[in-house]
Amino acid sequence: MNRSVMHKFRLYVAGDALNSTQALANLTAFCHAHLPDRHEIEIVDVYKEPQRALADGIFMTPTLVKLAPSPIRSIVGTLSQTQTVLQALGLEDLAA
Amino acid sequence: MKSARPPRVKVTTKAPTGITGFDEITGGGLPRGRTTLVVGGPGSGKTILALQFLVHGAQDCKEPGIFVAFEENARRIVSNAESFGWKLAKLQPKKLYFVDAQPMPDLVQSGDFDLGGLLAALEAKTKEIGARRIVFDALDVMLALLPDPAAERREIYRLHQWLLAHELTGIITLKSGGDEPNASSQQPFGFMQYMVDCALILNHSMVLGVSHRSLRVQKYRGSSFDENDSPFLIGNGGIEVAATHTLARKEIKVNYERISSGVERLDTMLGGGYYRGASVLITGFSGTAKTTLSGAFAEAACRRGERTMFVCFDSNSTEVIRNLASVGIRLDRYVKSGCLRMISARTITGSAETYLVRIKALAKEHGARCVVIDPVSAWSKSGNELTTQSVADRLVDWSKSDGTTLVCTSLLDEMSGRVEGGSQLQISALVDTWIHLSYLMQAGERNRGLSIIKSRGSAHSNQLRELILSDAGVTLADTYTAGGEVLMGTLRWEKERAETAAHENADAAAKLKRVRLDAEEAELEVRLKSLQVELVAKQVEKELLVRTTASSKGELSRGRTQIKELRGADAAIPKRKVSPP
Numbered sequence: 232m233n234r235s236v237m238h239k240f241r242l243y244v245a246g247d248a249l250n251s252t253q254a255l256a257n258l259t260a261f262c263h264a265h266l267p268d269r270h271e272i273e274i275v276d277v278y279k280e281p282q283r284a285l286a287d288g289i290f291m292t293p294t295l296v297k298l299a300p301s302p303i304r305s306i307v308g309t310l311s312q313t314q315t316v317l318q319a320l321g322l323e324d325l326a327a
Numbered sequence: 328m329k330s331a332r333p334p335r336v337k338v339t340t341k342a343p344t345g346i347t348g349f350d351e352i353t354g355g356g357l358p359r360g361r362t363t364l365v366v367g368g369p370g371s372g373k374t375i376l377a378l379q380f381l382v383h384g385a386q387d388c389k390e391p392g393i394f395v396a397f398e399e400n401a402r403r404i405v406s407n408a409e410s411f412g413w414k415l416a417k418l419q420p421k422k423l424y425f426v427d428a429q430p431m432p433d434l435v436q437s438g439d440f441d442l443g444g445l446l447a448a449l450e451a452k453t454k455e456i457g458a459r460r461i462v463f464d465a466l467d468v469m470l471a472l473l474p475d476p477a478a479e480r481r482e483i484y485r486l487h488q489w490l491l492a493h494e495l496t497g498i499i500t501l502k503s504g505g506d507e508p509n510a511s512s513q514q515p516f517g518f519m520q521y522m523v524d525c526a527l528i529l530n531h532s533m534v535l536g537v538s539h540r541s542l543r544v545q546k547y548r549g550s551s552f553d554e555n556d557s558p559f560l561i562g563n564g565g566i567e568v569a570a571t572h573t574l575a576r577k578e579i580k581v582n583y584e585r586i587s588s589g590v591e592r593l594d595t596m597l598g599g600g601y602y603r604g605a606s607v608l609i610t611g612f613s614g615t616a617k618t619t620l621s622g623a624f625a626e627a628a629c630r631r632g633e634r635t636m637f638v639c640f641d642s643n644s645t646e647v648i649r650n651l652a653s654v655g656i657r658l659d660r661y662v663k664s665g666c667l668r669m670i671s672a673r674t675i676t677g678s679a680e681t682y683l684v685r686i687k688a689l690a691k692e693h694g695a696r697c698v699v700i701d702p703v704s705a706w707s708k709s710g711n712e713l714t715t716q717s718v719a720d721r722l723v724d725w726s727k728s729d730g731t732t733l734v735c736t737s738l739l740d741e742m743s744g745r746v747e748g749g750s751q752l753q754i755s756a757l758v759d760t761w762i763h764l765s766y767l768m769q770a771g772e773r774n775r776g777l778s779i780i781k782s783r784g785s786a787h788s789n790q791l792r793e794l795i796l797s798d799a800g801v802t803l804a805d806t807y808t809a810g811g812e813v814l815m816g817t818l819r820w821e822k823e824r825a826e827t828a829a830h831e832n833a834d835a836a837a838k839l840k841r842v843r844l845d846a847e848e849a850e851l852e853v854r855l856k857s858l859q860v861e862l863v864a865k866q867v868e869k870e871l872l873v874r875t876t877a878s879s880k881g882e883l884s885r886g887r888t889q890i891k892e893l894r895g896a897d898a899a900i901p902k903r904k905v906s907p908p
Binding site: 278 | 426428430431434435441447451469474
């Protein structure tokens with residue numbers, strides 16, 4: 232895999248709800264470990280931008296969307312199981 | 328979060344659903360500003376009920392609504408709803424907003440999550456359109472994704488709190504597991520049933536191969552409600568619940584008006600006709616002219632200009648019109664003028680409940696004052712006896728509260744041998760007037776007999792009458808009771824003829840005698856006259872005789888005197904007889 236590809240993530244959170252902060256922490260830790268300097272994280276607080284949640288069809292929080300590289304993938308939850316997250320995002324080889 | 332909701336006027340504590348019958352059993356609708364749980368198996372009508380609630384709110388109550396679809400695609404729900412005639416396109420998106428919240432099929436989940444996103448989105452939408460009503464359809468789909476029961480409870484609680492905080496009148500629908508009626512008590516649904524203010528259970532079962540839907544209000548905080556299972560059906564306009572008017576039942580205004588049965592003599596037998604708003608039952612075997620009698624009633628009603636509905640179960644309406652025309656009952660012109668509505672409803676499918684609700688809806692649509700159901704016994708074919716009986720109850724109840732005059736016919740099973748017996752629907756106990764038609768087998772012929780078994784509130788004839796059908800219409804004839812036997816048909820005719828003949832004979836004999844007496848009288852008078860004449864003649868004769876006798880005597884004595892004078896002999900003697908006659 233091309234090590235220079237930029238990974239773009241968008242994380243929808245519900246304010247400072249426990250599972251949302253957990254998800255953010257897990258994502259940050261994960262990116263630091265596997266994608267140092269090759270990631271961008273956009274955080275959308277559905278409480279602040281409810282119209283955006285409605286438009287994007289985000290009803291469960293936290294939801295992580297991987298925008299790049301394609302394909303777009305999304306994953307719901309606190310992202311606590313690293314292996315599941317990697318699989319879902321198509322980043323299995325990073326774990327190796 | 329502080330919300331600036333539009334000012335809300337608290338009018339009632341209940342939000343009407345617009346579902347026929349449902350608002351009656353709950354005394355006005357769902358609890359306003361509270362949450363209602365609707366639990367039911369597959370195809371039990373949860374989505375329709377919830378959507379009807381929203382449509383009514385948006386259309387008629389100025390209460391915009393949001394529909395959150397967890398299971399079905401919103402577009403599909405909208406297109407399904409079109410079949411009920413709900414104009415969803417016009418309401419969307421300002422008054423009715425659909426949120427597609429189906430989880431993606433390939434959704435990956437890692438760890439715990441919550442519904443914060445949904446509620447935030449809904450909050451924005453609620454504010455935007457000023458929603459007062461909200462439906463979460465098939466919430467169980469979403470709940471199933473949550474990792475543990477504790478999380479499920481937490482999300483239900485979150486949702487409930489959110490609804491209460493926004494004072495939205497909410498419906499949450501949940502699937503109950505399979506066909507088990509008890510499945511709703513499972514977690515987390517059981518928990519939800521305790522939490523919400525109102526819970527409805529929808530059932531869809533098969534009774535003897537006939538579909539039967541029913542609805543039960545399991546709980547309703549702070550309100551009385553009909554606790555029984557209420558049958559309902561999904562009709563052309565959505566859900567219609569068959570409610571008996573048990574709560575706050577209005578006393579029916581008693582009517583003294585009499586209306587014609589269509590047969591003059593029958594009116595006389597009933598003391599003036601049926602009462603307006605009465606229920607009339609006509610029982611009899613097949614071919615005893617039940618349809619004809621009810622047709623006569625329909626014709627009479629149309630002639631008075633009353634809108635009438637004729638429901639035939641066993642034959643086609645066109646056939647009924649043709650058949651009735653053969654006995655002088657012409658219904659076709661009233662069908663043409665729109666006064667009469669004929670409905671064919673062959674008893675192939677559907678429960679008795681379905682029929683009742685349809686008939687009620689059609690009668691309402693037509694504005695019928697008189698309704699004929701021919702035969703009502705067709706209902707007992709579908710479904711179990713218990714439900715059809717309660718349907719009959721409600722039929723009579725409905726016609727009474729509506730002031731509709733109802734004429735039902737009921738077929739008696741010849742094989743059952745219950746000649747005078749009650750009909751299977753037990754409707755005979757409920758109706759006001761019960762007319763029984765029977766056959767009388769006698770001297771090789773079958774004749775129709777009519778008798779009134781009961782007629783509440785009016786004196787009625789105890790006589791059995793013979794029912795005669797002819798081109799000229801329906802007539803009733805006296806039967807002959809001779810030697811403890813009732814004579815009908817040819818025997819009656821013979822008896823009638825014999826009696827007429829005897830009468831004529833007696834008449835003739837009397838006339839003859841009179842003529843004879845007249846002749847005798849005349850003869851006597853003539854004789855009397857001649858005798859009188861004779862008498863006069865005799866008297867004249869007698870007078871004449873007297874006179875002649877006297878004159879002759881005078882002549883004689885005068886002669887003798889003259890002779891004596893002439894003779895001049897005996898001078899002393901003539902002094903005695905000097906006077907001449």
